[in-house]
Amino acid sequence: MLRKIISVLLQILFPRVCPLCGMILPKRLKEADQPPFICASCREELSFLSEPGCLKCSRPVPEEEEYCEECKKKKRYFNRGRALLLHDDNARKILYDLKFQNRRDNADFIGYEMARQFAELSGRWKIEALIPVPLHKRRLRQRGFNQAETIANAFSYWLEKEAGMKIPVDTRLLRRIYATRPQRELGPEERMQNVQKAFRADPLLPANKSGYGASCGNGIYQTVCLIDDIYTSGATLDACAAALKKAGIRHVFFLTASIVP
Ligand SMILES: [Zn+2]
Numbered sequence: 303m304l305r306k307i308i309s310v311l312l313q314i315l316f317p318r319v320c321p322l323c324g325m326i327l328p329k330r331l332k333e334a335d336q337p338p339f340i341c342a343s344c345r346e347e348l349s350f351l352s353e354p355g356c357l358k359c360s361r362p363v364p365e366e367e368e369y370c371e372e373c374k375k376k377k378r379y380f381n382r383g384r385a386l387l388l389h390d391d392n393a394r395k396i397l398y399d400l401k402f403q404n405r406r407d408n409a410d411f412i413g414y415e416m417a418r419q420f421a422e423l424s425g426r427w428k429i430e431a432l433i434p435v436p437l438h439k440r441r442l443r444q445r446g447f448n449q450a451e452t453i454a455n456a457f458s459y460w461l462e463k464e465a466g467m468k469i470p471v472d473t474r475l476l477r478r479i480y481a482t483r484p485q486r487e488l489g490p491e492e493r494m495q496n497v498q499k500a501f502r503a504d505p506l507l508p509a510n511k512s513g514y515g516a517s518c519g520n521g522i523y524q525t526v527c528l529i530d531d532i533y534t535s536g537a538t539l540d541a542c543a544a545a546l547k548k549a550g551i552r553h554v555f556f557l558t559a560s561i562v563p
């Protein structure tokens with residue numbers, strides 16, 4: 303009873319608002335309703351990438367091309383990956399507010415949409431664990447949370463709720479061992495050098511509370527999926543993939559909330 307009162311009060315005091323226009327969203331009436339994460343007209347303004355573009359990174363490419371310019375030039379450690387949204391002004395606002403304005407509802411929205419879009423694909427890829435791109439512990443202390451982990455948790459939650467799939471989030475296996483400069487301050491070549499040695503995957507760590515990590519299967523996963531907010535040059539995700547493959551993982555995919563065109 304008390305819990306019910308508190309939940310109603312919270313709803314009145316802190317109603318969910320649309321992440322783009324700020325309109326107060328209707329309350330979710332029954333379980334089967336779509337969660338009110340965004341208003342209908344703003345949802346129409348989002349650029350969902352329903353067609354995969356580049357066969358490696360999913361960045362939109364001209365119809366006759368198989369790969370984007372960057373994937374043509376570079377050897378990639380990740381197998382391939384997809385992004386939910388094109389990184390336009392709307393996606394930028396949603397992700398910026400999540401990261402710097404502490405709008406955690408935005409991660410819930412992204413995770414929900416990712417589950418709807420990528421559940422089938424996650425099954426086909428045979429993903430055993432979601433690995434959020436880690437922050438260095440100093441930056442984690444500054445910000446208080448890792449936006450990639452928040453998105454991964456929401457994605458995992460909605461995968462189970464909407465598609466009945468259990469894919470856990472593993473935050474133990476991959477670590478950021480060097481604090482790097484923010485990638486957005488650097489050019490493409492610098493980005494690669496900046497992150498190349500920043501990550502380490504250590505399969506010998508003891509298993510975490512949920513029992514995943516080192517104790518999974520024969521000691522390590524076969525296939526994992528990296529999760530991040532924005533794909534820009536792919537340098538960070540590729541450095542993570544290199545570390546995971548060095549640790550013996552065979553297939554490394556990625557899913558991101560958005561991709562820079
Ligand atoms: Zn709106």
Ligand SMILES: [Zn+2]
Pocket residue numbers: 356357358359360361369370371372373374
């Ligand atoms: Zn590409």
